Amino acid sequence: MRRRSLxxxxxxxxxxxxxxxxxxxxxxxxxxxxxxxxxxxxxSVSGDAAIVRLLRRITFGPRPEELARARRLGAPxxxxxxxxxxxxxxxxxxxxxxxLPTLTMSIxxxxxxxxxxxxxxxxxxxxxxxxxxxxRASIPPDHRPARxxxxxxxxxxxxxxxxxxxxxxxxxxxxxxxxxVYAGKAAVRWYVTAFERDVIRPRALxxxxxxxxxxxxxxxxxxxxxxxLSTRPDFVIPVGPRAGQTAGLNENYxxxxxxxxxxxxxxGYTQGDVREVARAFTGWTIDRPNASGSFVFRxxxxxxxxxxxxxxxxxxxxxxxxxxxxxxxxxxxxTARFIATKLIRRFVADIPPPELVDRVASVYQGxxxxxRAMLRTIFAxxxxxxxxxxxxxxxxxxxxxxxxxxxxxxxxxxxxGLALAHAAALIGEPLYGAQAPTGxxxxxxxxxxxxxxxxxxxxxxxxxxxxxxxVVTGLDGxxxxxxxxxxxxxxxxxxxxxxxxxxxxxxxxxxxxxLNDPRVTRLTSDDRVAADTDVxxxxxxxxGSPEFxxx
Amino acid sequence: xxxxxxxxxxxxxxxxxxxxxxACALVGIxxxxxxxLRTATASPARGRVLVAIFQRGAVDGLAMxxxxxxxxxxxxxxxxxxxxxxxxxxxxxxxxxGLFALHPALASLGPxxxxxxxxxxxxxxxxxxxxxxxxxQEYMETGTPGVKSTRDGWLARTVEALPAAPxxxxxxxxxxxLPRALQGDAGAVSMQSVDAFDIRSDPAGGASRAxxxxxxxxxxxxxxxxxxxxxxxxxxxxxxAGAAKIVPANGAQYPRSPFGQALRQIAQLIRSxxxxxxxxxxxxxxxxxxxxxxxxxxxxxxxxxxxxxxxxFTQDLGDxxxxxxxxxxxxFGRTVSENGxxxxxxxxxxxxxxxxxxxxxxxxxxxxxGLGDDARFEGRDLAVTTDFRTLxxxxxxxxxxxxxxxxxxxxxxxxxxxxxxxx
Numbered sequence: 010m011r012r013r014s015l016x017x018x019x020x021x022x023x024x025x026x027x028x029x030x031x032x033x034x035x036x037x038x039x040x041x042x043x044x045x046x047x048x049x050x051x052x053s054v055s056g057d058a059a060i061v062r063l064l065r066r067i068t069f070g071p072r073p074e075e076l077a078r079a080r081r082l083g084a085p086x087x088x089x090x091x092x093x094x095x096x097x098x099x100x101x102x103x104x105x106x107x108x109l110p111t112l113t114m115s116i117x118x119x120x121x122x123x124x125x126x127x128x129x130x131x132x133x134x135x136x137x138x139x140x141x142x143x144x145r146a147s148i149p150p151d152h153r154p155a156r157x158x159x160x161x162x163x164x165x166x167x168x169x170x171x172x173x174x175x176x177x178x179x180x181x182x183x184x185x186x187x188x189x190v191y192a193g194k195a196a197v198r199w200y201v202t203a204f205e206r207d208v209i210r211p212r213a214l215x216x217x218x219x220x221x222x223x224x225x226x227x228x229x230x231x232x233x234x235x236x237x238l239s240t241r242p243d244f245v246i247p248v249g250p251r252a253g254q255t256a257g258l259n260e261n262y263x264x265x266x267x268x269x270x271x272x273x274x275x276x277g278y279t280q281g282d283v284r285e286v287a288r289a290f291t292g293w294t295i296d297r298p299n300a301s302g303s304f305v306f307r308x309x310x311x312x313x314x315x316x317x318x319x320x321x322x323x324x325x326x327x328x329x330x331x332x333x334x335x336x337x338x339x340x341x342x343x344t345a346r347f348i349a350t351k352l353i354r355r356f357v358a359d360i361p362p363p364e365l366v367d368r369v370a371s372v373y374q375g376x377x378x379x380x381r382a383m384l385r386t387i388f389a390x391x392x393x394x395x396x397x398x399x400x401x402x403x404x405x406x407x408x409x410x411x412x413x414x415x416x417x418x419x420x421x422x423x424x425x426g427l428a429l430a431h432a433a434a435l436i437g438e439p440l441y442g443a444q445a446p447t448g449x450x451x452x453x454x455x456x457x458x459x460x461x462x463x464x465x466x467x468x469x470x471x472x473x474x475x476x477x478x479x480v481v482t483g484l485d486g487x488x489x490x491x492x493x494x495x496x497x498x499x500x501x502x503x504x505x506x507x508x509x510x511x512x513x514x515x516x517x518x519x520x521x522x523x524l525n526d527p528r529v530t531r532l533t534s535d536d537r538v539a540a541d542t543d544v545x546x547x548x549x550x551x552x553g554s555p556e557f558x559x560x
Numbered sequence: 561x562x563x564x565x566x567x568x569x570x571x572x573x574x575x576x577x578x579x580x581x582x583a584c585a586l587v588g589i590x591x592x593x594x595x596x597l598r599t600a601t602a603s604p605a606r607g608r609v610l611v612a613i614f615q616r617g618a619v620d621g622l623a624m625x626x627x628x629x630x631x632x633x634x635x636x637x638x639x640x641x642x643x644x645x646x647x648x649x650x651x652x653x654x655x656x657x658g659l660f661a662l663h664p665a666l667a668s669l670g671p672x673x674x675x676x677x678x679x680x681x682x683x684x685x686x687x688x689x690x691x692x693x694x695x696x697q698e699y700m701e702t703g704t705p706g707v708k709s710t711r712d713g714w715l716a717r718t719v720e721a722l723p724a725a726p727x728x729x730x731x732x733x734x735x736x737x738l739p740r741a742l743q744g745d746a747g748a749v750s751m752q753s754v755d756a757f758d759i760r761s762d763p764a765g766g767a768s769r770a771x772x773x774x775x776x777x778x779x780x781x782x783x784x785x786x787x788x789x790x791x792x793x794x795x796x797x798x799x800x801a802g803a804a805k806i807v808p809a810n811g812a813q814y815p816r817s818p819f820g821q822a823l824r825q826i827a828q829l830i831r832s833x834x835x836x837x838x839x840x841x842x843x844x845x846x847x848x849x850x851x852x853x854x855x856x857x858x859x860x861x862x863x864x865x866x867x868x869x870x871x872x873f874t875q876d877l878g879d880x881x882x883x884x885x886x887x888x889x890x891x892f893g894r895t896v897s898e899n900g901x902x903x904x905x906x907x908x909x910x911x912x913x914x915x916x917x918x919x920x921x922x923x924x925x926x927x928x929x930g931l932g933d934d935a936r937f938e939g940r941d942l943a944v945t946t947d948f949r950t951l952x953x954x955x956x957x958x959x960x961x962x963x964x965x966x967x968x969x970x971x972x973x974x975x976x977x978x979x980x981x982x983x
Contacts, residue, residue, distance in 0.1 A: 251901055254899075435736075435752075455737075458738045458790075459757075460751040470760070470768055516779060526767050555776060555779040558784060
């Protein structure tokens, strides 16, 4: 028990965010001298439709109590709470996270407790003397490295389902995807816990340049994009399995830094820039990857000498060169546009409206990449309110699974978190499982092909019937008070509760027609006993409906 | 000629009818004569199928199909070269033609070589010089090396270039995501399992399935309506055809691996006559930077399972193999020389296999550039002497009957004679 209390304490301590910036926030008036034009808050934003619209985008599906609170406070005040959850005192589900000890463990502790295969084991595996299954079976379940990622997945789902800090969870999801790392690539498995906990979470609602700087130096990113191997051309490896070999430049991280993290593929850089950036980051490597797993700069590996990136001389020497590149990229107009575009794609529409991109990019430039300021601009924008943006986005599998659980008043524990993570993987989005650095796409076409759609429908059925382990649904509460012998009334309550927006007449008609199906209304053959609506089937149909696939 | 999926009513036959296997094609006729209608529905067309297999991770063609007869080979691969065939010994390569031998782990494909069902194209690959797995796969799947803005995949364009067919299952990927190669307007479907491709766990006995279908048929959400249409058409077609109940024939035994099971299920789709024309599966684990092994080891283990799956597939299909061409591909090959970790790094040219159809097997196609220092690409890799588009276009044209295969690869024009894979 005491150990668990310590863990809890550690969780709370580690969960403390960085100190707030010293300049004034959260006024919507831009700092003087900035060129950003932030539109004033639209008075109609406090309309009820606008509240529902906002909550559908900043949460993983609003729960009734959240809608009620937003109606009470008004949308702008509710948004401010979500943008600064510490100040608002919003709760995190720390109690349930006790079952997941790896979440608070350091990289060295994880490497020790969940050991990597020994060189001997690797040799036997390579030579076919031992099958991978036999190797896995030889390690006690509590010490298998796969557990680390399972716990991460379960925790992420748990937070998304249970946390009051919904916008924070949405932004953690966004940044983990933007700075994607693949847990299945060798050592990343042991590094990604710290990556999320120490780099992404504390800064998800902070400033982009901070995120950029910390991701660049984190072992998870250094390993995933191979920068830890990158050296000056003539460097001879002194120790280890490749001792005596000449290493050399590895451009992988540099390329993705420019293409995916900052400027974007059309950001105006050349292959020459990629090479120069790669040279700047030589020496950024990992100290004892299997024991310490921490960032270290090794001068011997660094490619010294002048570098020119995007037409600018890179100042400084050694590690400062990489830092200078990061500063250059973080303040570049193309980065402002690229980040603005991605945020708008996440919150408004698959095709971001160009004028809104311009305005949000201005805010980026005027505020030094302040994420809160950009989000405020987006949610106050007429484009966000516009009808065309309504229900414009298809929920990705993770969003779908979480929103379905929240819609049926679901509550989960760690086991439920894992089951839901597994469900999301089956529908196409294994968490921490995107192999390519582009992460998961944010466009509709990627997510709804035939197999995935069937997966969503089958998940809806399983959830509605209470067949997802570790997930407790509150269906009775959802239809509380409705007369189950009056199917039309049950349907009305279900729709009002499950779908926090307009339901098309077509969908309502189909669902009403279902009520005539005796398998749904459970009319008995002699018709003397009153009908008893099969709520679970109706719920499944609603969760699988076209409306529910969108937000 | 491209047909938007979802615009085609599934039960109507007032659009084109194509009777494969007969010389008859009725084009643009408003209402087909009754006797032809009966014929069309009485014997479902059994057409040609292309099965594309992507070996993701850059497979070492120089180990798969070892050029043991090239003097440089063993010299620069002291730990990992495949030795010359030694008849009578265990784990020995299978002689092909005096220069090349099949990796011993691919012995299961030996009979296919002997009966001329297996052809090989070596030193095959892409003109693009990238050594990024991700980029090179993108280039090969879109069929536009060097270009990242291509919207659709070459297999999707291939399907669209074929005469329109009413089956919702004409293009199927056995994978969780629709691969880049099949993205586009072909209405391709991806599934992880034929068995599971339906609405499950339905104690209300069908109420949910009918309800879901109605929701997606009647919705005003046009995009989701089309996706729903594809989905239910495919699921209904599969169920009616009883594809999941088909068991492997002729004693075929597929490995239990995901790839083995993918091929087993592709065979189910073929044999259940659901109208499959293009299938896709992928298999990973080829990125052997460290401890690659030689006749035995990591790569050998992978190849063994790979070959066994293909061999089982050919057994399962039996005579049907004449209509089915299986084509393997990989985004690039691996370095000619061994590296310092007894493995190989990213290379350039590699080997691709063609099995079945009317292929003239028992031959290694393409010009062999040699492995000498001056013959290598950038001084380190097997050069590419056959552009992958030449191979893919020839298969699309000669096996599937695509009329203008160069159109499948925007920006490419054929140079040089065809490989002659199909005579």
